[in-house]
Amino acid sequence: MSDWLEELRGLLPADVLVEDPDVVAAYAVDRAGQEHGTARALARVRTTEQVSTCLEVADRHGTPVVTRGAGSGLCGGANALDGCLLLSTERLDRVVELDRANRVMVVEPGVVTATIRSLAAEAGLHYPPDPGSVGFATIGGNVATNAGGLCCVKYGVTGDFVRALEVVLPSGEVVRTGHRTVKGVAGLDLTSLLVGSEGALGVITGITLGLLPAPPPAATVVATFDEFTDAGRAIAEVVAQGLVPSLLEVMDRATVTAVDRMTGMGLGEPAAMLLAQSDTTHAAEDAERLAGIFTSCGATDIAHTDDAEEGAQLMAARRLAYEALEPLGTLLVDDVCVPVDQLPGLIATIERIADEVGLTIATVGHAGDGNLHPNIVHDGHDPASVAAARRAFDAILTAALEVGGTVTGEHGVGRLKPDWVGREVGPVSARLQAGIKEVFDPHGILNPGRGLPLP
Amino acid sequence: MSDWLEELRGLLPADVLVEDPDVVAAYAVDRAGQEHGTARALARVRTTEQVSTCLEVADRHGTPVVTRGAGSGLCGGANALDGCLLLSTERLDRVVELDRANRVMVVEPGVVTATIRSLAAEAGLHYPPDPGSVGFATIGGNVATNAGGLCCVKYGVTGDFVRALEVVLPSGEVVRTGHRTVKGVAGLDLTSLLVGSEGALGVITGITLGLLPAPPPAATVVATFDEFTDAGRAIAEVVAQGLVPSLLEVMDRATVTAVDRMTGMGLGEPAAMLLAQSDTTHAAEDAERLAGIFTSCGATDIAHTDDAEEGAQLMAARRLAYEALEPLGTLLVDDVCVPVDQLPGLIATIERIADEVGLTIATVGHAGDGNLHPNIVHDGHDPASVAAARRAFDAILTAALEVGGTVTGEHGVGRLKPDWVGREVGPVSARLQAGIKEVFDPHGILNPGRGLPLP
Numbered sequence: 030m031s032d033w034l035e036e037l038r039g040l041l042p043a044d045v046l047v048e049d050p051d052v053v054a055a056y057a058v059d060r061a062g063q064e065h066g067t068a069r070a071l072a073r074v075r076t077t078e079q080v081s082t083c084l085e086v087a088d089r090h091g092t093p094v095v096t097r098g099a100g101s102g103l104c105g106g107a108n109a110l111d112g113c114l115l116l117s118t119e120r121l122d123r124v125v126e127l128d129r130a131n132r133v134m135v136v137e138p139g140v141v142t143a144t145i146r147s148l149a150a151e152a153g154l155h156y157p158p159d160p161g162s163v164g165f166a167t168i169g170g171n172v173a174t175n176a177g178g179l180c181c182v183k184y185g186v187t188g189d190f191v192r193a194l195e196v197v198l199p200s201g202e203v204v205r206t207g208h209r210t211v212k213g214v215a216g217l218d219l220t221s222l223l224v225g226s227e228g229a230l231g232v233i234t235g236i237t238l239g240l241l242p243a244p245p246p247a248a249t250v251v252a253t254f255d256e257f258t259d260a261g262r263a264i265a266e267v268v269a270q271g272l273v274p275s276l277l278e279v280m281d282r283a284t285v286t287a288v289d290r291m292t293g294m295g296l297g298e299p300a301a302m303l304l305a306q307s308d309t310t311h312a313a314e315d316a317e318r319l320a321g322i323f324t325s326c327g328a329t330d331i332a333h334t335d336d337a338e339e340g341a342q343l344m345a346a347r348r349l350a351y352e353a354l355e356p357l358g359t360l361l362v363d364d365v366c367v368p369v370d371q372l373p374g375l376i377a378t379i380e381r382i383a384d385e386v387g388l389t390i391a392t393v394g395h396a397g398d399g400n401l402h403p404n405i406v407h408d409g410h411d412p413a414s415v416a417a418a419r420r421a422f423d424a425i426l427t428a429a430l431e432v433g434g435t436v437t438g439e440h441g442v443g444r445l446k447p448d449w450v451g452r453e454v455g456p457v458s459a460r461l462q463a464g465i466k467e468v469f470d471p472h473g474i475l476n477p478g479r480g481l482p483l484p
Numbered sequence: 485m486s487d488w489l490e491e492l493r494g495l496l497p498a499d500v501l502v503e504d505p506d507v508v509a510a511y512a513v514d515r516a517g518q519e520h521g522t523a524r525a526l527a528r529v530r531t532t533e534q535v536s537t538c539l540e541v542a543d544r545h546g547t548p549v550v551t552r553g554a555g556s557g558l559c560g561g562a563n564a565l566d567g568c569l570l571l572s573t574e575r576l577d578r579v580v581e582l583d584r585a586n587r588v589m590v591v592e593p594g595v596v597t598a599t600i601r602s603l604a605a606e607a608g609l610h611y612p613p614d615p616g617s618v619g620f621a622t623i624g625g626n627v628a629t630n631a632g633g634l635c636c637v638k639y640g641v642t643g644d645f646v647r648a649l650e651v652v653l654p655s656g657e658v659v660r661t662g663h664r665t666v667k668g669v670a671g672l673d674l675t676s677l678l679v680g681s682e683g684a685l686g687v688i689t690g691i692t693l694g695l696l697p698a699p700p701p702a703a704t705v706v707a708t709f710d711e712f713t714d715a716g717r718a719i720a721e722v723v724a725q726g727l728v729p730s731l732l733e734v735m736d737r738a739t740v741t742a743v744d745r746m747t748g749m750g751l752g753e754p755a756a757m758l759l760a761q762s763d764t765t766h767a768a769e770d771a772e773r774l775a776g777i778f779t780s781c782g783a784t785d786i787a788h789t790d791d792a793e794e795g796a797q798l799m800a801a802r803r804l805a806y807e808a809l810e811p812l813g814t815l816l817v818d819d820v821c822v823p824v825d826q827l828p829g830l831i832a833t834i835e836r837i838a839d840e841v842g843l844t845i846a847t848v849g850h851a852g853d854g855n856l857h858p859n860i861v862h863d864g865h866d867p868a869s870v871a872a873a874r875r876a877f878d879a880i881l882t883a884a885l886e887v888g889g890t891v892t893g894e895h896g897v898g899r900l901k902p903d904w905v906g907r908e909v910g911p912v913s914a915r916l917q918a919g920i921k922e923v924f925d926p927h928g929i930l931n932p933g934r935g936l937p938l939p
Contacts, residue, residue, distance in 0.1 A: 128823070130720065130723070130724065130823075130824070130825040131723075131823040131824055131825055131854075132723070133823070174669065175669050175673075177667055181666070181667060182666075186667060188673075189644070198912070203912075204912040204913050205909075205910065205913070206909075208890045209823060209889075210821040210822060210823060210853075210854055210855075210888070210889055210890055210893065211636070211637075211821065211824070211852075211853040211855070212632055212636060212641060212821050212850075212853050212854075212855050212890075212893040212894055213821055213890040213892070213893060214629065214630050214680050214890075214892050214893070214894055214895070214896050214897070215890050215892050215901075215905045215908050215909060215937070216897060216905050216909050216913070216914075216917055216935075216936055217677060217680070217681060217685075217917045217920060217936065218630075218676045218677055218680055219913060219916060219917070221673045221676030222672060222673055222676065222677050222920075224673065225669050225673055226672055230672075241728075242726030242727070242728060265585065268586075268587070269584075269585065271608060271697030271698065272697070273696075273697060309764070309765070310764070310766060311765060311766065366663070366665040366666065366667050366668055367665060368583070368585075368586040368588070368664060369585070369586055369666070370586055395667075397666075398665075398666040398667050399586075399665055399666055399667075400665075400666070400667050433664050433665070434663075434664075434665055435663045435667075435669075436670055437668070437669050437670050438665065438667045438668060438669070439667055439669055441669050442669070442670065442671060446670075450670045450671050453670050454661075454670060454671050455659070455660065457653070457657050457658075457659040458659050458660070458661060458671070458674060459671075461674060461923060461924065462671055462672045462674070464923030465672060465920055465923055466672075468916060468919030468920055468922075469919075480671075481672065482670070482671045
């Protein structure tokens, strides 16, 4: 039997199939920086046909294929496996169509998410999803992980905007799922099944997105609190009063302090900072109401504006959180989501866990969704510190499950959490998921070991 | 081998297992009135355990099981098959929990959808989906068909509110899918796969719904047009101006005339009637804008109100459409969804088809979604008329596919459309769906032949 790589050399142009070990290695890891293997080659495909070629050959040889977008993932789901073919979708970057009359955009997976948002805005439309990596992440990865972001509290996640997909199967066959129309129930919802499937079922080569009308400019409110519990009460009160802000974020003391040290913004060291926006036609009124709730819950300092540029300045502290935390040490980023009324309790638990393991845990989160990202700061070169970080990571997941939450709100399973997801969903669900995997990928070549729960 | 029915007699209480042929026959057909077989028995289950018992026994004997809610389906998906067990979920009707702080409701499948809406409203919350049958349909059937309704233009369909499910598999095992939290990406999205699966993958016994804050009272605008194309332009203009009404419905002349004859409302015989609502905090302003668009597009008569009761009176014409059409003859109800800008063209095509086959086709539809229900009025006792109706039905589906639409926007596949859905999704998708069916239902006992595309 001939070698798969040799076979691909004869089928793909030289600029598509990359074997230079330095270049290949540059594509071997995502932003989580977890352990990874060594790929044999990298295919920077330009067409759906080239994807079919790669998969058909790999499937015949039983070669693992790891598909990746921009590598902005946070759970190692796109990390290389030993001997694998890395399949990069970055050059599948055409905007195929923007249909203003029907508020539909058709794109290839390599288009940067921020580009989709700005193209939509130029047409008077809105593509809400805005994961932290929106400026460099690509839509294919966003779809493959069902990425969230700051918008979700009002607008939902990536999958809520995906109407149809073009997907290549390991057989090399191309399948189209879903519908271009607003509604459609023609058979099983394969589109939703593929959204968030983390490269384990097929390779996405085309995406039809439904867009919204552009909202008015957002008004912004930022408040600081001396007691974290006050911020927790404020979040619960926003929900209880039936407000639907377009953004409702929280940062803890460790995060605010880190941002302040990096930027000199003069944020002080509050126990918590809340950031909220509204983008209705009466956003300024909404912002007044939000500010009123924050004040009544004990906010010590409040700034609000209905000017978009001033709002962006107020939001800068949140946008810079991850960059501000990175210099503190190695970050193990967790991602739990709990019922919103469980948020204050979970925050207290995280503080207790930080004390117990003796590490700083800096928490930022999409408060309105109950989705927190505790960043466990440790020394990645010190095995004892790594072990302590892992203990904290596991303790946070346990705590989230205990209050009816999930072990991943938006980052996904990747290589970090197959065991934890297995614990969350249980053996029957894990067996069904393994069965579905086998229907799509009978030889198990697509991102083996990732994205699905361990039984 | 013992008989499955004999075995079930020993396992289920007498009031659960019904064998009286008259009672069983009353459960043998849904609202589409299509052909149906004769069931051997009916199980009116009260517990998840009884569902497990039914399925485990049926699976072991290879007995087909047809699950049904209230029988409000419009494509024969719940019609009896010869020799089957009918499984009714109507008595699984507990409201398990209403969690106001997290805007979550947990229900069993037999709860009537209108009950869910009113319980939510009493708690200051909102469950939007409102299929035409909302007053008697049950939530289990709504989930199993991913039902739509009038709300979808703003709020989406049933599946957009389903967070988690409890489902019994043919093995009798119970699986829980999804998450109670706002977000969650722990493994493949089995919840979305089960939504709309029409009883072919499992039996839904528990549903966790996410709710919204209650919106303000809606303002209502009703307009009539002398030319249908003017109404079509008005719909397109609403979308183009970025308005998001909470309802945007259309009725054609045949429908308005029928409603007027039944009610004596004095509607006249306009070529088209548009009905729109807005439920934002500034609904009256929105209604003014909608009325302005309708006027500028040539509306001949406009009524609008921001009083909820007057609005309900204006809406009555739409709510009564199906009842008004039923006396005209046998109705074959179609359900196509097209890109919104294709709506005027599709309406013209439907009028042409009606002329060609010599039948009245009365069209109502969710205009804002591009989702039309042409009601083909014919004589169900006259084979020639039935054949003509079927020709019209097929011609409408062909026309919808030709302009990028789907053969079912919200009613589903049922027994009416497996062939058409197969044509829409293609053989690779059909094969994947058959494979998924086999993972959930290896012996093919669940609603065989329904809900999935024919390859």
